[in-house]
Amino acid sequence: MAPTAVVTGASSGIGAATARRLAAAGYRVVLAARRADRVEALAAELTDRGHQAVPQVLDVTDRAAVDAFAAALDRCDVLVNNAGGALGADPVATADPADWRAMFEVNVMGTLHVTQALLPALRASGDGTVVVLSSTAGHVAYEGGGGYVAAKHGAHALAGTLRLELCGEPVRVIEVAPGMVRTDEFALNRYRGDGDKAAAVYAGVAGPLVADDVADAVAWAVTRPSHVNVDLLVLRPRAQAAQH
Numbered sequence: 001m002a003p004t005a006v007v008t009g010a011s012s013g014i015g016a017a018t019a020r021r022l023a024a025a026g027y028r029v030v031l032a033a034r035r036a037d038r039v040e041a042l043a044a045e046l047t048d049r050g051h052q053a054v055p056q057v058l059d060v061t062d063r064a065a066v067d068a069f070a071a072a073l074d075r076c077d078v079l080v081n082n083a084g085g086a087l088g089a090d091p092v093a094t095a096d097p098a099d100w101r102a103m104f105e106v107n108v109m110g111t112l113h114v115t116q117a118l119l120p121a122l123r124a125s126g127d128g129t130v131v132v133l134s135s136t137a138g139h140v141a142y143e144g145g146g147g148y149v150a151a152k153h154g155a156h157a158l159a160g161t162l163r164l165e166l167c168g169e170p171v172r173v174i175e176v177a178p179g180m181v182r183t184d185e186f187a188l189n190r191y192r193g194d195g196d197k198a199a200a201v202y203a204g205v206a207g208p209l210v211a212d213d214v215a216d217a218v219a220w221a222v223t224r225p226s227h228v229n230v231d232l233l234v235l236r237p238r239a240q241a242a243q244h
């Protein structure tokens with residue numbers, strides 16, 4: 001059986017692009033997300049091109065569903081924890097705690113659920129890789145970033161702690177932290193479907209990254225020889241100033 005890569009949030013944007021890259025690199029890809037039609041269509045596209053792809057309806061915030069998925073999976077060599085997103089852009093003073101909770105649920109708890117559930121399979125592979133899609137928002141603060149900044153700092157912390165804990169084991173941990181990526185759905189979800197506000201986000205930075213830029217970075221890091229751990233890749237559009 002071909003080495004298997006599970007990609008969460010594979011129904012759009014960076015996740016779909018990463019699944020395409022990993023399939024082209026020879027992995028059997030398991031395409032996990034909540035929207036069945038999207039993962040089925042991508043699986044059909046990849047299969048038509050001669051790759052191995054399996055659609056998987058999965059809500060990463062549902063621990064029981066994640067455990068059932070892991071129990072049924074025959075092999076996992078690479079896990080790309082990509083499912084995530086932002087909700088709202090209100091200042092901390094007035095943000096809705098429900099939005100913060102939802103962002104923690106998917107970006108932090110979802111990553112924890114899937115990583116814990118698949119760790120036995122990743123160890124059994126003898127050469128496992130966990131990727132955590134964090135963000136530059138996981139490394140700096142910005143106004144209106146609020147719950148997203150906090151949640152992505154959580155994902156960054158999860159990746160760093162896990163890397164230390166797995167040191168000496170056959171599972172490496174890679175964090176990929178992009179700046180602004182033009183994936184459309186990300187900004188639309190953040191602004192609850194308000195297309196004008198979503199468009200304004202992208203207009204604010206000339207030449208944002210595109211999903212393939214991030215997918216290329218993930219695929220490069222994952223395909224390094226097994227003695228190499230790429231701890232952290234930070235990618236940002238040239239027009240987006242680096243903050244330290």
Ligand code: NJP
Nearest residue numbers: 009011013014033034035059060083084135178181183186
């Ligand atoms: O966004 P989008 P991106 N269970 O909205 C899935 C980070 N990032 O590709 O479930 C399972 O196209 C959702 O699928 P569905 C960002 O934080 C982005 O830009 O079918 N899956 C969809 O496939 C995120 O971690 C930017 O709705 C769930 C996917 O997540 C990653 O990159 C910048 C789910 C979201 O795809 C991909 O985002 C940055 C759940 N409960 C970091 N909830 C950026 N775009 O600017 C959502 O620094 N999904």
